[in-house]
Structures are given as structure tokens and as C-alpha cells.
Amino acid sequence: MEYTANKEVIAKRIARIFKDGDVVNLGIGLPTLVGNYIPAGVTIVLQSENGFLGLGPAPEPGKEDPALVNAGGGFVTILPGGAFFDSAMSFAIIRGGHVDATVLGVLEVDQQGNLANYKIPGKLVPGMGGAMDLTVGAKTVVAATEHFDKTGASKLLRKCRLPLTAANQVDFVCTDVGFFEVKNGAFVLKEYFKPYTVDFILQRTDADIVVDKDCREVDLL
Amino acid sequence: MVAKPIITAEEAVELIKEGDTVMVGGFLGCGSPAGLIEALEKKGTKNLTLVCNDTAFHNFKTGTCTHVAKLVAKKQFRRIVVSHIGTNQETQRQMNEGETEVVLVPQGTLAERIRAAGAGLGGILTPTGVGTEVQEGKQVLDVDGRRFLLEKALPGDVALLKAKKADKAGNLIYDKAARNFNPLMAMACTTVIVEADEIVEIGQIDPEIVVTPSVLVQYLVRSKK
Numbered sequence: 262m263e264y265t266a267n268k269e270v271i272a273k274r275i276a277r278i279f280k281d282g283d284v285v286n287l288g289i290g291l292p293t294l295v296g297n298y299i300p301a302g303v304t305i306v307l308q309s310e311n312g313f314l315g316l317g318p319a320p321e322p323g324k325e326d327p328a329l330v331n332a333g334g335g336f337v338t339i340l341p342g343g344a345f346f347d348s349a350m351s352f353a354i355i356r357g358g359h360v361d362a363t364v365l366g367v368l369e370v371d372q373q374g375n376l377a378n379y380k381i382p383g384k385l386v387p388g389m390g391g392a393m394d395l396t397v398g399a400k401t402v403v404a405a406t407e408h409f410d411k412t413g414a415s416k417l418l419r420k421c422r423l424p425l426t427a428a429n430q431v432d433f434v435c436t437d438v439g440f441f442e443v444k445n446g447a448f449v450l451k452e453y454f455k456p457y458t459v460d461f462i463l464q465r466t467d468a469d470i471v472v473d474k475d476c477r478e479v480d481l482l
Numbered sequence: 483m484v485a486k487p488i489i490t491a492e493e494a495v496e497l498i499k500e501g502d503t504v505m506v507g508g509f510l511g512c513g514s515p516a517g518l519i520e521a522l523e524k525k526g527t528k529n530l531t532l533v534c535n536d537t538a539f540h541n542f543k544t545g546t547c548t549h550v551a552k553l554v555a556k557k558q559f560r561r562i563v564v565s566h567i568g569t570n571q572e573t574q575r576q577m578n579e580g581e582t583e584v585v586l587v588p589q590g591t592l593a594e595r596i597r598a599a600g601a602g603l604g605g606i607l608t609p610t611g612v613g614t615e616v617q618e619g620k621q622v623l624d625v626d627g628r629r630f631l632l633e634k635a636l637p638g639d640v641a642l643l644k645a646k647k648a649d650k651a652g653n654l655i656y657d658k659a660a661r662n663f664n665p666l667m668a669m670a671c672t673t674v675i676v677e678a679d680e681i682v683e684i685g686q687i688d689p690e691i692v693v694t695p696s697v698l699v700q701y702l703v704r705s706k707k
Contacts, residue, residue, distance in 0.1 A: 334510040352590030387568025394590035428613030
């Protein structure tokens, strides 16, 4: 079976996790796409760690405001009812348990819920930014990642090799082949995404996977 | 209320000495004082320690070099304390080649260490970084069964900040997401210099909406239009 990376599938599935009213912080890159697929009838409040709640979509061309950017420096808007604050308040909100969920990109994630996404020693050292605080502070931590890296290696591992962003904090992992809960030292497969099969996932993932008794196929294409 | 001196950016950077720890407000440049940075670059003061959220943008391919990235490019820092350098290839290069010491601090920890310094605290206890490389060399404390890192207060010599509006006493308000680290750094440095887009008379900012109270500010500088 051929694997084709598909960010859209990941974003679509993660968007279904949230409850109406949830406060959510979406990381830069793939996690940001999640905001495009929030189901009708669900309103979430987005937190931007550079200092506001009520993050809105990109402005119309010509209406960009250099003082209104997201944590990646991209132009955004603020929705009615939003609020600005300083970085200490921003991280009090994050660390203090006032954020219901965060979605983060990963370099590696393992079956103990460890996450590595800030450093490849000697190669790439972007720094952790707010990721360490978000993984420790958010009530639910969702790792969003393509199932395989560019070389075809599994990004879900038994044990992370790279320096950790946080230890034992990941609750869910959503890839483009399936949706997993991290539980009791294993990835519990809850859903497998069309066109992949349970066997494909078990054979190609370099980690211990438990197939949930209610595991089902989901079509997100 | 006593009015604070309104000085030029050139006069302001004379207050920065070689070896000082300089805090610069802003998040990827949003909320950084462009005029003060430009003056510091021109003056060329070296051996500084930078405390900032990040080192803004420096891209070798496009040639983009913004805000504090200009000071990094001029090698004015011997030490850089930030949460993120992913948008600055020159900072990464200097770190990888051992030219400049770069200390990466989780963003929330950086904010609280600065705030602690300004609040007269010795440090803070945070769960962030437990079980990671950030823990190395730090005291881990057990409080009611939960593990925390002792992160020490981080004070500075000079803060270079950006406000939307100041009154002549030094009360400040900010512009949207440009607030970020500015109010925290205003607490943590001996000399606080604020570049403001607008400077109004004392009494013209409603005390109810002041974000940074005047007593934290020593000098005001007008932004260039």
C-alpha cells in the first residue's frame, strides 16, 4: 500500500476534538490548518501566546496591522470579545490550566507521551518558544504529524531520540493514517483513515500499538 | 507627578555601557523599539547580553534582517537569552560556530523570570522543562507531590521598550499584540527607556487603562514617524 502525506486529513480530524467554547492554542504550521475545519455549531476561542485571546482569520488585503500578528509573525485579526495581555498573563493562562487544548507539530512522539519538536542537535535548533509551557500547561495535548518523515521512517516511536520538549504530556496523536490515544505506555489506535488498514499501521509503525476494541474506519478524504 | 526626560534615541543609547544586559521588548519585532535599535546599531556598543523573546528575522536567502537581528548581525552580543531563534539564521550560525553564547529559555519561564526580577522575587517554581534538557543544572523541588524547577530571577541593566502612548510622567499603554514582554521588562531593569509613538501631557491617559505605571520608566523617546 502506498502512503501519501496529507495534512488536510490531520487538520480535519483534530478539528472534531473540540467542544463548543473550548479555549485552544494552535501551533504554527500544520496545527494552524486545524482552524479551517472547525465543525458548524462549535465555536472555539483561540489563544495566541504572543498575547491575546480571540484570534481571528487573516485580514483582507490592505487591512494588515503590524501590531496584530500571531505567534509566527503572520497578520491576523482579533474577534469581538477578544483581549490583549502581556506575556506573563499569556503564559499564566497557558500554564495555569486555562487552555483546554493545544495542538503541536512534532519531530518525534513516543508511546510514553514524550514529545520532541524543538531541537535536532548540531543541525536545527529553532528553540522551544512557547511549546514547553503549552505541553505542560494545556489540559489536552494533541500531537499533529504526518505518519512518516521524508525518508519514510515512522514519526511515532517507542522512545524519542531527540531532546524532549516535554515528558509524558501527549494525550492524543493524529497522523494522516489514524487517530491514537496515548495510554499506559502504548499508542491506542481509535480510528484508521481511508484508504489505510489496521495491518498497514501495525506493520509500518515503529512503536507498540494497541487496537482499541471500538476501533473503526473513518473517511476524511 | 514628575515629568520624565524626553531624549533622543542617540542620547538614550549613550546610557548603555559595554557588558550591560539589555532587554528589548517585542515578539518577532512586533513591539520592538525600531528607533532605539537603529541608534544602538549605529553606536555599535559591544559585549552586550541580550534578553528578548527572540532575535527577529534574518534570512540569508532573501537578505531580510529586522529589529534586534540587526544588532546580532553586527555581533554586538556576547550572550543571547531568548526563547526562539528559528527565524534568525545568523543567530543559529553564531551559536553553532561558538561565536556567541545562546541560552534558550521556555517562553513562559522567560516571562516569569523577568517579572520575578522586577517584583523583588528570587525566582519562580515552574513545571515547564521538568524531564527535559532545560532541567539540567537546576534545583528540582517537590511541592505537595508535584515537581517544579527553580528558575532564578532575570534582571537587566537597560530596557529598550516600545509603547503606543506615554504621558510625560511615563505611564504607558501599548498597541494590541505589541505589548508582549514590554510591561515585564519595564519592571526588571535599572534604566528603562521607552520609545513611544505619542507622548501626551500628564493626566491625559485615564489611570484606569494605564498598563505600565510611570514609576517604572526613566526616559522617554519619540518614535520617528
